[in-house]
Structures are given as C-alpha cells and as structure tokens.
Amino acid sequence: MFKPLDPLLHSQLRLAIMSLLMNVEQAEFTYIKEKTEATAGNLSVQVNKLKDAGYITVEKSFKDNYPLTTCKVTEKGIDAFENYLNALRSYIKPS
Template sequence: MFEPLDPLLHSQLRLAVMSLLMNVEVAEFNYIKEKTNATAGNLSVQVNKLKDAGYIAVEKSYKDNYPLTTCKITETGINAFEAYLNALRSYIKPT
C-alpha cells in the first residue's frame, strides 16, 4: 500500500531546503540559495511556506550592518521529513 506523500515536501525546492537543513545545525539564506540554484524570490516564498508549516525556524538579524537570514529545521520538520522518506519508500518497495 502506498503511503500519502506530504504535498509541502513534494516540491523539488522545498525538499532540497529540508535536505540541506537536515545536515546542518543552521544555514544562511545565501548558502541555501547557492546550494539549490534558486532565485532569491522563489527561495524566499518556499522558505516562508516551510516556516508557516512549522517545519523550519527563520531568524532575521544583521551581520556587519547587512541583513542576515538564517534557517534551522524544527522537530516538527525533522518528523515530517522522516515521514516523507518513509512514505517514499513505500513507492520504491511496494508490498
């Protein structure tokens, strides 16, 4: 039986952001942008969707008088990501 896939994570860019954040404690917006090859505008929209769902925490501050946005995965996000991977496995190895 196929498990339902989280529609929020079933987007290439949002899945890439979550994958990156699973492997680091915190990531700067520009780092995520560089690693995903996303435009700033598109990434901003997708980060906000993940934040609104409670999957990531976003902090805005300043570094050397320049705006700095950092992202960190939440416990809810970790659980959602792991559930997504488990659901995806049901498609790879159907029983």
C-alpha cells in the same frame, strides 16, 4: 500499500531546502540559495511556506550592517521529513 506523500515536501525546491537543513545545525539564506541555485524571490516564498507549516524557523538579524537570514529545521520538520522518506520508500519497494 502506498503511503500519502506530504505535498509540502513533494516540491523539488522545498525538499532540497529541507535536505540541506537536515544535515546542518542551521544555514544562512545565501548558502541555501547557492546550493539550490534558486532565485532569491522563489527561495523566499518556499522558505516562508516551510516556516508557516512549522517545519523550519527563520531568524533575521544583521552581520556587519548587512541583513542576515538564518534557517533551522524544527522537531516538527524533522518528523515530517522522516515520514516523507518512509512514505517514498513505500513507492520504491511496494509490499
């Protein structure tokens, strides 16, 4: 009947991060911060949780002598996101 919801994606900020990354090839940390209106510290913690789960990759580099952090969703992340949406549908339209 009701499918279990992935607790990692059931957080509002982590779900927002994944939603953004599902629609782009990759995104800079500053872009995600702007779109989610999260603080840098909170966003950093949530990005690391998604990275540790294997849902996203995080690449750190430099651009014009400034640190640049880029996030990209992984195949595992895509699968988890799609499974989460399917589970959520079981709550919206119970059989």
